[in-house]
Amino acid sequence: MHGPVPVATAALPSVPAGFTGRDEDLGRLLRVLDPTAESDLPVVICAVSGLGGIGKTSLALCAAHKAVRDGWFPGGTVFVDFRGYDDNPVTADQALLALLDGLGVRGSDLPQTSTAQYALYRRLLAEERRPMLLILDNASDPVQLTPLIPGTDHHRVLITSRDRLTDLDARLIDLDVLTSQAATDLVDKSLRLSDERDDRALREPEAVAGLAEVCARHPLALRIAVGMLRKRRHRTITSLVDELRTTEDRTERLGVRPIFEAAYSQLPADQARLLRLLSLAPAAEVSGEVVAALAGLAAGQAFELLEELASQHLVTPSPGDAGVRWRLHDLVRAFAVAVVAADAVFVEEGDAARERVLEFYCRWATAADALLQRPPEVPVEERFPTRGAALAWLDGERAGLVAAVQLAQEEHADVAVRLGRCLDAYFRWRRRFDDWTTVSRATQEAARRMGDGVGEALSWHRLGHALQETGRVTEAIDAHRQALGVFRATKDGDHEAQAWDHLGSALRRAGRLQEAIDAYTQARDLFRAAEDRHREGFAWNNLGLCLRQAGWTREAIAAQTQACDLFRATRDPSREATAWNNLGVTLQLAGRLQEAVDAHTHARDLCQAIEDRISEGTAWLCLGGALQGMGRVEDAIDAYGTALEISREVEDWQEAGMALENLAALHMAADDLVQARAHYLEAADAYTRDNARDLAARAQACADSLT
Structure with a gap:
């Protein structure tokens, strides 16, 4: 059963008021419709497809009106709505009757059989030498269209459909949602078209942006939302956005369901x-x-x-x-x-x-x-033959992994905790500290729901690390104290030792050095008593950093040497490389530059062996400093250059800024002020990308001083 025969109109329907944001799509469409343009297709057909309400018909009509104004189709235009997604879509035979009517064939002139009708239709199009434009709107199936395509190449056919009509020999143009700017423009224009005094969009720019997003930049949804605002002239846009955000089914409220x-x-x-x-x-x-x-x-x-x-x-x-x-x-x-x-x-x-x-x-x-x-010799899953492959998978799935932890925290709390724990190393490697904070809070809540006190405390640990890396040191100290309190209360000595170590790092970052030294010493003694040599290495390494910061260089060198030995003995090349790097920096401060070069070179080699590009970049940067101290300027420039290349590769913009500032200083010393200024400007840009505004301002000031 089919619905009524459609009406074909020679007069084009109007374009909806406020139509905007489709300049690029309009340009593509017009290039196909231009009857003077050469084409290798036997009939130039253009099919615009996209989600319902996305603006396909509006775009088609806008293009048709412009083409008519420019005189492209002196033979005329015919528009037919195929109602392709109604319960009773228009058939090709029904559309044929409408098209013939649009071409002036009606009454007794209309042949009685469909075969004769199709023959007449094709003859009329063939005899009409002036280009015509047929707009076949809202089609759902090539079967509706194929018999109606002209057999000549001087006419044009413009089709709209929610489906990509790939069975047709046509230029396919897929229509997506509006850009953010076009969506806000649509709201502003549509309100002012109704009432030129309506300045709500001007007064509430953030709410307009919010309306665009809550409507998913979908043109029809936006027009319906604007209609709501027009009906209530004194309603704020903010109130509508708040209403839509709390509506259970936005598609129903917006009328697009x-x-x-x-x-x-x-x-x-x-x-x-x-x-x-x-x-x-x-x-x-x-x-x-x-x-x-x-x-x-x-x-x-x-x-x-x-x-x-x-x-x-x-x-x-x-x-x-x-x-x-x-x-x-x-x-x-x-x-x-x-x-x-x-x-x-x-x-x-x-x-x-x-x-x-x-x-x-x-x-x-x-x-x-x-x-x-893992150490390099440990077998791995076939899926991830290298660390690079594992990191690439984690990079691609990062957003989903973070969301999965949040999704699981209520009904699958054990999974949330397990999955969150698996992401710690990745977040450190990729410096995804905001994600780390989000996941740590979710796993903390999940552990609390399970009544898992130890799991909750470990989540406090991870949260403390993430907060510390984002500069929220006071909050990090509080998080680590929360974890320490749980472990001391449960007499969990192993975890208590880790808690002291982590608390020491937060205190050191806050500049509370004596408290940090005391915390690291507590951790070291507890690890040693438990014969946990690997974690004892962490405590020695961190204690060395704190002693160096306090100005006790000799004691720091002794502590960091202990850390190197312990990590080597426990076969952890990643942590061993970090310890050698830290030792090298302390040796530089002590003036023992050749030993520092050796330490950083060893760290670099370890990082290369385990494919740790982030730590390798740090090793090159530190090596450049030691070489520069020895007066080996060319070698230092090469080391800084390699550090810069790696930091850009792994998107460590703060380290990139440091490498660029060091390069700038070397060029200044060589009186190459032009190159020095260029490096300072690049450093300012790198720091800006890392949201390190103070460092960016410092680099910019150095560049300005060389103007």
Whole structure:
């Protein structure tokens, strides 16, 4: 059964007021429509596709109006709405009748059979030598369109569809959501079109940006939201944003739910299931592996379903160096989450999917973590043949891993704690301290829910480290004292020793050196009593740093030498390299420069052997300082240059700034002020990228002094 025959209009419908933000897409479309442009296609067809309400018809009409104004289609235009996503879409035969009517064929002139009607339609188009534009709007299936494509190459056909019509020989233009700027422009223009005195967008710029995001920069949702504001002229934009953020189903409140219901109802069962499960993914954008884990499917099956959903613009692929990742439009996600919540069977299905994806993350995060911390000769999972491979996987899944810990902290607290622990080394390696803070707070809450006092205290430890690295030293001291209190109360000597060691580091960072020395000494003595030589090495290393900072250089050298020996004896090349670097810096302060060069060289070699690029960069930087102290300027420049190259590679912008400042100082000493100023400016930029504003200001001041 089909609906009524559509009406074909020669007069183009108007473009919605406030249409904005599609300049690039409009340019692409016009280049295809231009009848004077050469093309290797037999008929130039352009198909604009995108999510329902994304603005496909508006773009098509904007392009058509401009083309008509420029005189491109003297043969005329014909517009037909195919109602492709209604219950009774228009058939090709029905559209043919509308097109013939638009071409002036009606009444007794209309042939009685469809075969004769198609023949007449093709003859009329062939005889019309002046270019015409056919706009076939809102089509859902190539079957609706194929019989209607002109058989000549001087006419143009413009199609809009929610599906990518890949079966047509057409130029495909995919329409995405608006940019943030275009979305805010739409709100401003639409309000002022209604009332030129409406200056709410000007008075509430942050709220306008919030409205754009809560509507997911979806044009139809934005227009409906603006309609709400127009009805209540004195309502603030902020109040609407707050209302939408707390609404259980934004798609319903914004009036766009029917669009998604129609698309969802037409999906095969396996695609509909995957769409529901994708809405429950921990992160907004996920890899194909995560999708496969969610759905319990083989990777190939998941990929095929994802491609089908992407062709209907319900899922968006994001190609990258590590492969394609997939994301749901925010409003599609909100719709699918509501669908799941409304059906007990779907809720159970979603719970099973979450458990699968958490297990996936735990399995591979554990393997990657083991590789980051292993000695080189220890066997590894085949999946991660090198540390680089493990880091690449962790980099790609970082957002999902962080979100998974937060997702698990209530109903899967044990998994949250286990997964959070696996990420500590990674966060240190990549200096992801904000993520470390987030995960530590989540695992702390998860451990508390389980009644796991030791786990909660260990999370306090990790939180203290993360806070310390972000400069929140007072909070870090409090966190470590919280952990220490738990361990002393439970007479857990091993963990108490670690707590003293960590507390010492926070106190040292705060400049409370005597308290720090006392804490490190407590830790050292407890580790020694427990015959834990590895952790005793940590305490000696940290004690050496504190003694050096206090000006007790000889004692610091003795402590750091002990640390080197202990880490070598316990076969931890990563920590041994760090200890050698620290010893080298102290030797420089003592004027023992050749010994310092040897220490930093040994640290560098250890780092290269275990593929620790971050620590290798530090070793090169410290080596440059020792070489510079010896007057070996060219060697120092090479060392600083290598440190700079590595720091840029691993995005350690603070260390990059330090290398650049050292290079600048060497060029200043050589009276090369132009190069020195350039390095200071680069250093200021590097520090700015690391949010180290004081260091950036210092480097900028040095550059300015050389102007």
